[in-house]
Amino acid sequence: MTRAHARPDPPAAPSAVAAEHTAPDPRAWRMLAVALSATFMASFDLFVVNIATAALHTDLRMSDAALELVVAGYGFAYAAGLVTGGRLGDRYGYRRMFVTGLSAFTATSLLCGLAQSPAQLVAARLAQGLAAAVMVPQVLSLVTAHFPAAHRGRATAWYGAVNGIGAVTGQLLGGLLLEADVLGLGWRTVFLVNVPVGLIAAGFALLVLPPPARGRTDRRFDPLGAVGVTLTLALVLAPLSLGRQEGWPVWTWVCPAVAVPTGRLTLGWQRTLRERGGDPVVHPGLLGNRPFTTVLLAIGLFQSYFGAYLFTLALLLQGGLGARPVTAAVVFVPQAVLFSTASLLSGRLTARHGTAVPATGAALIITGLTALAAHLAIAGNDVTGPALMPALALIGLGNGLLLPPLIGFALARVGPAEAGSASGTLSTTQQFASSLGVTVFGMVFFAAAGPGLRSAPTAMVTVTAVFVILIAAVASLLRAVARHRAG
Template structure:
């Protein structure tokens, strides 16, 4: 029950991340948003979600994961209602920004409670379900969102995609208060406000131009903001080191970044999410622009990939326990086969694209949840919140960067209607990113085997007492 409560919030956050893409035309027609405001409606959630994630994780470490989870779900529910009753573009943009901040308070507590609240033997299964919930939330945003708009429930139009969160929140909040355990955290430390503001500003300076730059034609301010993000991160990093040296507790736990498995896990997830987010984005453009599907039909085309993702996500933990990280390498290889098939055979029609998608979905399920578990395996329970926050922020960074860069390549090649050629180029870049994931996992696998061999050698060489 407690896992279902936690994952319902994660599903809701992922659903709202993707569903607005389907509803964007309806919102534009109803509120007359215009391109700039519509872009903020779609991307504003991602900006505040990513910018607040590390701070949300640290607040969970400070004030308790259960408390922050409940407050986060309550704030997310209220923000969703505000989105659903917005009367003009400004109100909707403001509500979406608030919704992203609420998600940043809510989502890190999900991974934190799984990492700190489940024993090692059960954690892999829970993380597998975490992958299932995230994958289904992403797919449901496309499929269920299109279905809700087509059905036009109660004549609410696009507003129903936000208001549906109200009954979910009203169910999840009391259940969370009832079933979620209190997990011991490092409470009582003074909150590092300068660090939190600096990290949020650095993330915003990078993600805002990455999210808006392509649609606006990369004006000068986007390059200035991205250039300014480097000094902002450098100053914040220096402050974190100074505060830690004084005995304070910085918002970014630098000791966490010295954990080798965590470093490697974050690196692998960055490469994977850059591929995954850009692939989902460019594939939608191919299905609708190149193959002529409607938004709902394109969403349905994602459904088999989502189902296979869910199945292999559940199989993955058990297979990894039995065979080790070679399972993740095999999963990444299956993704490569799907991408290569898409490059070679996309021009032959939708059936070939669907086969490629099923291969990609099967491989994704074997890879993503295991990368998350590998990253958090050595993280101490009292660091679970900040560890989850950094991991989630890295995912958002990578996703936004992948969409911006690979999306720019797609649009450049697709000009004039060459969508198939554009998809081939973007899929080729995705192949390179998946190869980085394979190399990283193979490196970690070799290190793990060497450590195990060294431990066995020490045990064998130890003299009998």
Template sequence: MTDITGMANKREMHAAAPYPRRWPMLPVLLAALFMAQFDLYVVNVAAPSLQHDIHAGQAALELIVAGYGFTYASGLITGGRLGDLLGSRRMFLVGMLAFVVASLLCGLAGGPGELIAARLLQGLAGAAMVPQVLAIIAAVFPPAERSRAVAWFGVTIGVGAVAGQVIGGALLQVDVLGLGWRVIFLVNVPIGLAAAALALRLLPHPQAAVRPELDPVGAAGISAALAFALLPLVLGRTEHWPLWTWISLAASVPAMALVLWWEAALARRGGQPVLDLTLLRSPALARGLVICLAAFCSFFSFLFVLTLVLQSGLSLSPLAAGLTFTPLGLSFAAASIAAPRIAVRQGARLVTTGYAVAAAGLIGLYVDLHLSGAHTDVARLIGPLVLIGLGNGLAVPALTGVVLAGARTAQAGAASGILTASQQFAAAGGVAGIGTVFFAALGDRHGTAGYASALAWVAALDLALVLVACLVSRSLWNPETAEG
């Protein structure tokens, strides 16, 4: 009996042992997130080349840039749920290979229509692979190590976005093999193939098979409801806000309500809805979504507008403009790496601390823009940029860890899909909405003073959003409140 008990205990200890390849596996997972983030922002620096080489008009450029973001954001929840049903490893590999194919099609596109179609496919592929990153981290890393792994997830979000500006500008400047703008897409092909090959070796196999029960009505409904909201935000400014944009925005609310009703009814019948509404009963996730919507809308709209100010207002080259983002990217990365150790002492308070630091950077930027006006230059921007990067770098990993801590392993894909979708929706909505305010404030002015004034308006709006994130994050401090 003693021998049998001892053997059972050994089997339990073996089953509970952490996956031995988890740390070599992590860079492979993060490569997928990096590529997805990189391709969200790299097209901005290639816009002039696209206009010249394939005669892409303003509307086509909007769709090339935002079409990817739309299919990416609208497909993340479905991608997360499919990972829960079909296996995160399988979905990661399928998504990665599809992303490689879509990137190749982008690089070979002969006209705007072909490039738009390939970008839409690229966004869907990103939505298939990215939710699996957090899901696999949550399933494989033990609690003592999970915060460190999630911190690297946070590092990759910010660094990938900034790298889209810096590396994209460098690739265009060097003109690798005379490929011009095509290189920004083709570079994904060897990286993606290498990541897929390593993933086959390093990603764990699923421990148990789950019989898939797809929810096509829910998946299509969620995508349609998000499309009603995102498309007007993306195209409204260039189309001068025609009637259809307002009708579409108004329709997005009842459309989403109808989808939520369907998902709840399906769950009551014992089905498997693509959006598990029981996840939203967690106060940590519900409040975390509010924080993500406010903070990511602020951060990524700021990155977008600052790119315009640097290139058009200060007349910097794409490479020089990209390099200006380096202090923000480095402070973001350094803070994200340090965040887990600080979180041991501060816990969820680190989210509030981080966004308070970001708010200080936006206040400094707003004041400086009003004082400098036409004399605004890169040197005056560095201090506020460092604070903005530092604050977001502290907050994002801590927020992700707090929000996902309460999700069960079986729901990790769905929870990460909802969280990542809210982040990307906020980023796309912020770029479109706050970008519209920027262009309205800019008007017909083309000098440095005009761009500085318009950027000051954006800084004020982004500050208000960050303060909302600060206030809501205070409710995460109480563990009982946060975990529900």
């Protein structure tokens, strides 16, 4: 008999079940407010550089390949390190790893702002992505560990809202910072703005976040599993991030093929380590948790749509319609406001109405996307940004009602012992799916838009049709989750 079989998880005691419905400690909300600063900063920096690419090209004389590394390298390093970052929190404590990651993120942001050459900026951005991978998983781990399952919906509503606000604010604030040209710093301000925010947040984190639970540091870290997981993700993410710009050379096809056996070997090692009583990076129990994996698939489909939607919409507005960065950013404002409002309300609404709330969100997104496609098909190249705002607002409202409940449903199906692995897996799924969506839909958009993006409205109609299919699939998975809960 293996050690894993010798020590099965005991059934939940009545007191433990009751604890799941106990209101969280008021200090948990202060903890969440501090932790969400990391969520905002990481999401903000994922999108803000898109606005600064022209300035970087001019000031640092960056090649297209270097620009691609600055934009995609951050997301690649961020996604590849998330699972390991989550397990580091399990091993060394969420507060310690959060502050470590936040401090590193602040320092690497400063290095980005001080970069004097393309190579320096690329290296700093890769390091910044790895720092984000250390700090961000601790946010959801803290939610899982300190909020009873019945109350995680409100916490994850805030997480979803801040994540989305960071993405949209990256487009909006990035344009404003470039227009303001504070102290003549130009593009450097989009990185340097993180420094004071990071220093203040790190100070509050040391005061507010709870210390590690007694005995937590007795867990052994799994370096072989960490390397295997990171390498597997890197072999897939690197081609997705850089393939299109490089023209899809041979290595972009070889890497994903090598990722398959690498992933299988890593997963086999994780199972073996668990059977021996070890503490693997990826908790094997998560893969057998059907409700969790179902919701995880829904989140992946949503993020594929969401990342591609923001990317192609920015291309339509700035490349196809020729809008200035600030003008394009203003078009995002109504949907950003409605996204934020709906996200914050989604926790209470979901607690009262269950899966009906994200199902409504999916219906609103589909309606908004259909209206957007219809308007673009009719107006063609005569379309204007402001004319799209009603449809975009409807989409933003639906996004806010759909994304936070999805995250809440996933976390409600794991225990505190799996918090780090589940948080890292969930965050990795989000970033991986977003990268995949941007790459695939970006190729479709560029091909349909033609040289100079002259047919950008037609291209947006094409990708929007597939967005509708993705959201319909998310709605179908939600119905499966609802049936499982009813059963």
